[in-house]
Amino acid sequence: MTPYDAPAQSSSGRVLSAVAPDPEGAADALTLGRRIRERRAQLGLTLEQLAAAIDRAPSQLSAIENGKREPRLPVLRALAAALGSTVDELLSEEAPSERAALEIAVERAQRGAVFRSLGIQPIRVSKATSDETLRAILGLHQEVERLNRERAATPEEARRANTELRSEMRVRGNYFAELERQAGELLGSVGYGGGPVSQRTIADIARKLGFTLHYVSDLPHSTRSVIDRRNGRIYLGSNLPSRDARAPVLRALASLVCGHEEPRSYGDFLRQRVEANYLAGAVLLPEEAAVGMLAEAKRQRQISMEDLRDAFAVSYEMAAHRFTNLATERLGLEVHFMKAHESGTLIKAYENDGVRFPSDGLGNLEGASVCRNWTARTVFAQPDRFNPWYQYTDMASGGTYWCTSRVEKAKEGLYSVSVGVQFDAVKWFRGRETPHRNRSRCPDESCCRLASDDLTRKWEAAAWPEAATPTSLLAALPTGTFPGVDSHEVYAFLESHE
Secondary structure, eight states: OOGGGOOEEOTTOOEEOSSOOOGGGHHHHHHHHHHHHHHHHHTTOOHHHHHHHTTOOHHHHHHHHTTSOOOOHHHHHHHHHHTTOOHHHHTOSSOSSHHHHHHHHHHHHHHSHHHHHTTOOOOOOOTTSOHHHHHHHHHHHHHHHHHHHHHHOSHHHHHHHHHHHHHHHHHTTTOOHHHHHHHHHHHHHTTOOSSSOOHHHHHHHHHHTTOEEEEESOOOTTOSEEEETTTTEEEEETTSOTTTTHHHHHHHHHHHHTTOOOOSSHHHHHHHHHHHHHHHHHHHSOHHHHHHHHHHHHHTTOBOHHHHHHHHTOOHHHHHHHHHHHHHHHHOOOOEEEEEETTSBEEEEEESSOOOOOOOTTOOOTTOBOOTTSHHHHGGGOSOOSSOEEEEEEETTSSEEEEEEEEEEETTEEEEEEEEEEGGGGGGBTTTTOOOEEEEOTTSTTTTTSOOHHHHHHHTTTOOOOOOOOTTSSSOOOOTTTTTOOHHHHHHHHHHHO
């Protein structure tokens, strides 16, 4: 940005762009323009008269009134003075009239990506355009947008978006500096002094942001939390364990702290989920405290997910997640993380240490089958669930990896959470002396997917299993602004609790 293009600010601190806004910011420019036009009409001023009063060309004023340009602060002040108004009144987010709101909605629709993709020439909205015509255009556009969202709501689209997001996370070492800063500011605002972050501290953070917490027994089944922004309330299920209630509250608050808007795509939806989970971890395991502990553990060559879990009173999975956030950026370690269901299905994964996760031809990991010889699978066979399971695995793709893994329970069954590193980095971790070692030849099917020749000869002609087909196999991917959420149920819930 050049000095000429540097943004000005209104008296309320709002940034005013010196260049034409992009479609994402067009709504503000349109509302500002309509307010100026309506105020000018109320005063009986022509476009030329008002332009002369602010010492600007009529064409420049026309561009401002049509929402195609946002004025600099000196021009905005001149307009306010000429119109007998204030800067803050002109910048109000409310449309000046019902008709103006309709015009703004149509203009915004015509400037959007969906309308442009249709290749249709936009209409010029004028006084002569009837309300009925504008409503018809807006209704048609909304229906086209709905159909476009449904067409995009496919497993392929969601998996593509997820693959792109994982690639970005890999490049940045799964470290989000802005979210770390925001987490630090939240804790600082309530005087956090160290140690595990308590439920009371989380409630204080919510109050600082203008919200109270309400635990209810009738939370909509398709939600983990519901925010009532009108009345400043956050609703959560009353059956949450007291310790685990902290993360859902923080994930809910993340939408406010990160400035999330309604997701326009699965990419937006997934990114918001990643940011919400990251912020929750960054608050519950504060960066400097966690890094201090991990750096000392590295110095002693005793890095342990269990120690991190216990020091901050969080789940093992959250501790493992948080370790991957900090390992590369702050400790100089490249790592991998994986969560696998007891059936062998890969649920989520991250790596920047070169390990080759199972995937399909498009690079999608989730849903793939994990090798039976990997730590994430062998841990299920261990009778000792109190202590972590350590194992070295020699990979067919080259190299040896060491992993530490634990089994945890969820409503979907058992799943393992594993963190691992290349052989050269194992010297920093507790459990490196383990004698357990395995070899994986996957994706060669002879590694673990095919039965022995003897078993195959004996049973292949006699076995006829009935597949336990997942209910989601043929189901369409959930649609809607927030995929899978029943908006009718949510709105009825809020109405009943208002």
